[in-house]
Amino acid sequence: MNDIVDFPYPVPEYGAEPFWQACNDEQLVMQRCELCSKLRWQPAPLCTFCASDQYVWAPLSGRGRISTWTVVTHPVHPAAAARVPYVVVEVELEEQRGLRLISNLQGTDHDAIEFDAAVEIAFISHANGQKLHVFSLA
Amino acid sequence: MDSIRDLACIVGIGHTEYSKDSGRSELKLACEAIQAALDDAGLRATDVDGISKYTMDNNDPVEIARCLGIPHLRFFSEVAYGGGGGPMGTIMQAAMAVATGQAKAVIAFRAMNERSGRGTARFGQAAASAGAGGPSSYVAPFGLFSPAQMVAMAARQHMHRYGTQSSDFAEIALTCRHHANMNPDAVMYGRELTLDDHQSSRMISTPLRLYDCCLETDGGAAVIVTTPERGRALRQPPIMIAAGGLGGGSWNHRFMVRDLDAGESEATIIAKRLFNDAGIRHEDIDVLFIYDHFTPLVLMALEEYGFCKRGESKDFIAGGRLRWPDGDLPMNTSGGNLSEGYIHGMQNTIEAVRQLRGVARCQVEDANYAFVSAGNAVPTSAMILRRDS
Numbered sequence: 001m002n003d004i005v006d007f008p009y010p011v012p013e014y015g016a017e018p019f020w021q022a023c024n025d026e027q028l029v030m031q032r033c034e035l036c037s038k039l040r041w042q043p044a045p046l047c048t049f050c051a052s053d054q055y056v057w058a059p060l061s062g063r064g065r066i067s068t069w070t071v072v073t074h075p076v077h078p079a080a081a082a083r084v085p086y087v088v089v090e091v092e093l094e095e096q097r098g099l100r101l102i103s104n105l106q107g108t109d110h111d112a113i114e115f116d117a118a119v120e121i122a123f124i125s126h127a128n129g130q131k132l133h134v135f136s137l138a
Numbered sequence: 139m140d141s142i143r144d145l146a147c148i149v150g151i152g153h154t155e156y157s158k159d160s161g162r163s164e165l166k167l168a169c170e171a172i173q174a175a176l177d178d179a180g181l182r183a184t185d186v187d188g189i190s191k192y193t194m195d196n197n198d199p200v201e202i203a204r205c206l207g208i209p210h211l212r213f214f215s216e217v218a219y220g221g222g223g224g225p226m227g228t229i230m231q232a233a234m235a236v237a238t239g240q241a242k243a244v245i246a247f248r249a250m251n252e253r254s255g256r257g258t259a260r261f262g263q264a265a266a267s268a269g270a271g272g273p274s275s276y277v278a279p280f281g282l283f284s285p286a287q288m289v290a291m292a293a294r295q296h297m298h299r300y301g302t303q304s305s306d307f308a309e310i311a312l313t314c315r316h317h318a319n320m321n322p323d324a325v326m327y328g329r330e331l332t333l334d335d336h337q338s339s340r341m342i343s344t345p346l347r348l349y350d351c352c353l354e355t356d357g358g359a360a361v362i363v364t365t366p367e368r369g370r371a372l373r374q375p376p377i378m379i380a381a382g383g384l385g386g387g388s389w390n391h392r393f394m395v396r397d398l399d400a401g402e403s404e405a406t407i408i409a410k411r412l413f414n415d416a417g418i419r420h421e422d423i424d425v426l427f428i429y430d431h432f433t434p435l436v437l438m439a440l441e442e443y444g445f446c447k448r449g450e451s452k453d454f455i456a457g458g459r460l461r462w463p464d465g466d467l468p469m470n471t472s473g474g475n476l477s478e479g480y481i482h483g484m485q486n487t488i489e490a491v492r493q494l495r496g497v498a499r500c501q502v503e504d505a506n507y508a509f510v511s512a513g514n515a516v517p518t519s520a521m522i523l524r525r526d527s
Contacts, residue, residue, distance in 0.1 A: 008270035008278040016275075042276050048388060068298075070290035071344040076283050077264040088282045088343075090291055090395065098399065102277045115298050128268075132279050 004078040006127035016043040018057045023131045026123045030099070032058035039096045062121030063138065064093040067100055071110050085110065091119055091135055104134045112137075139237075141415035146233030147369040147376035147526070149243075150179025150362035151488040156325050156479025159254040160356035168197045168249035169205045171358030179362045180373030181243060186362070188213030188244030190231045192224035192482065195248055196257055202245075213241035218517070221431060222404070223384060224248060225483030225512035226519035230382040232363035242364060248484040249358030260354055261285060273392035285394050286351050286432065289515060290343040292396035293434035297345060299398065300449035304345055307433035308336040311349045311476055313460045314430055318473025320462075320499050325353055326477040350433040352475035359484035361491070370526070377494045380507065380524040381415035383408040386517025394515040396438075404518040405442035405511070413444075416522040418507060420445055423522075425493045425502045426460070426469040427486040427510040430476045436469075439514045462500035471500040483512050487521075494525045 012020045022029040030039045035052035039060075046053050069089040075081040087105040092098070105113065106122070118138040123131045139145070152174025154160070154167050176183060183206040189199040193216040203211050213235040217227030225248070232244035250258040259265065262284055270278035282288065296302050315331035318324035331349060339348040369376030385407035389400035396403075413419060426445075428436045437451035446454035462468035472478045472489035479485055490508040492498040498505075511520040 004266060004268050007281050008267050008274070010275035010279050011269045011271035013272060013275060042273065042392065068291040068295045070287055070294065070346075071341075072281060072287055073344065074286075074340065074342040076262060076287075077278075077281070078266050080264075080281060080283075083281060086281055088280055088287060088291070098397075100397075102280055102282055102395065104280045126279060130279075134280075 007077060007079050009126045009128040009130050013043060015045060019043060020130060022057065023123060023133055026131065028060045028062045028121055028133055029057040030060060031055040039099050041099055041101060060093055060095055064091040064119055066090070066113065066115060066117045066119060067092040068115070069105060069113055087113065089119070089135060101133070106134050106136045108137055142230065142233050142237060142379055142382055143415055143417070144366060144378050144380065145237035146363055147366050147378045148229070148361050148491050148523070149364050149369045149372050149374055149376050150175040150181060151491045152176070152178055153359040153481065153485060153488055154357045156323065156355050156357040156481065156485070158356065160251055164196050164249050164251055164257040165201055165205065167251070167356070167358035168202055168247055168360070171249055171360040172202065172206060172245050172247055175245070175360040175362050178374060181362060183207045184209055186243045186245055187211060188232060188235050188241035190214070190228040190244055190246045191216045192220065192228060192248050193218045194220050195250065197249055213244060217519070219386070220516065221429065221482045221513035222516035222518035223512070225429065225487060226382055226510060226521040227384050227512070229361060229363060229379070229487065229521065230384065230519065233379050233382065236363055236365050242368065244363045245360055246363060247358065247360035248482045250482065251356045252480065253354040253356050262351070262354055277393060286346050287343040288394035289432040289435060290346040292398060292438070292515065293345055293432070295398045296434055296438065300452070302437065302452050304337065304347070305333060306437065306452040306455070307350050308333050309455050310430060310433040310436045311336055314470050314474040314476040316461050317471050317500055318477035321472045321478060324473040324478040325355060326473065346432065352431045353477070353480040355480040357479055357481050359481040359488055361487060366526070375495055376526050377491045378524040378526050380418070380522040381412045382519070382521040383412050384517070384519045390517050396515050403442045403514070404516070405439055405514050405520070408518070408520045409443045412520060412522060416524070418522070423467070423507050423509045424505040425471060425490070425508045426467055427490050427508060428469055429483050429486065429511050429513045430470055430474040431513050433476070435514050439511055442514070443509070443511060443520065462502065468500065468502050471498055471502070486510060490523050494523055
């Protein structure tokens, strides 16, 4: 277990590979329904608004606002001990109300985090090479 | 038939001791809890023909039948979503089985070595894994693993939106500990908890502190369900299932990260029917059992089941009204998941039955109706139990 140096890397779900491939290209993408034009997250085979199975992977701006967060102080994973305290943030993306993504907030004084604060995306590399989306205050 | 009302009853309750390390297998715990429930009911294993379990319980119904000597299993089922679907969902399936004549008497149980980890991995810990697939692939890479961390994010929203304070969360923890201190079977018996203790306890994931989080426990708990006709001939007064329901929907993310903006929740879906089905109003409930995995979720459950309006739970619980004997609506009178033992909610149902039998340690006078809910923030289940008239 000593070789676990990072949080778990994502093992892409069947059908969600384009999301992770886009992360490696430093681009946030989500499925946009071709019938009702709504974006959805997490990836799903059918539109969560109209049940259409027709979609495209649409690029997003990576800008949004903090809808909630927690500062994790108690480590529960081997890689967490060296990371606490760290901020898990839920970001509502600017493209659509209610479109919320879990990520980390970087480079911020934990006491300065506020609801609705504007954030923007960046990409960092997991120890296994996969790039991950993270956010910082805009 | 419009509902399950008065078509089934609980006639036996049983549990093992609650501990940090049971020293025996989960199968042994299940069998001991079930045997205790059968003894309580005055039934033999040969009188039982059904088993309803939590999907995530490791015990196999056939193994239990073999150990206990249940000759003919005519009904076996399981209910998903852990402490959400399991606690009342298993009992509801048992009730439906006996009400439709598919079985005569059905066991609903939960048994696990969740604290010692001998069989079940601790819920408060993440697997020491290098990779995360499925739904976890979207959260574990960011260090979001445990229910506490996920619930913390909703708790912060509730505080922001409604002005709820950590001291309001504390009132839930203190209430459960107050009751556990009158229950020698409780894991936290004899350990007083003060507001200062709560406020100075270790931060787990802001704003959740250690005492906002339930215990992790080894143990087993079981109930026996049958029809009122059979129940009335048995040793104990039957406790009627006045109403029961399961609830979930698209607002239930694949995690416990709640969406407080959603107009509905798993609890509101259940509440729409539950009280009508029982033929009562909220004011008729004499004793409350709200699944207490995390203190903020207890407040949200009180709101979403309609005991108070959204955002008003902090006022609803003020003045110690949830504490026996002086409060007018005692809650989790044996200590709950927070202080009695975490048997995934099944222990709360057992205490509800004791209250309605009139044999609880913290006995609510003339308790006729008990409301019992399972874990919210995931698809869940709830029930109203009634003393037989």
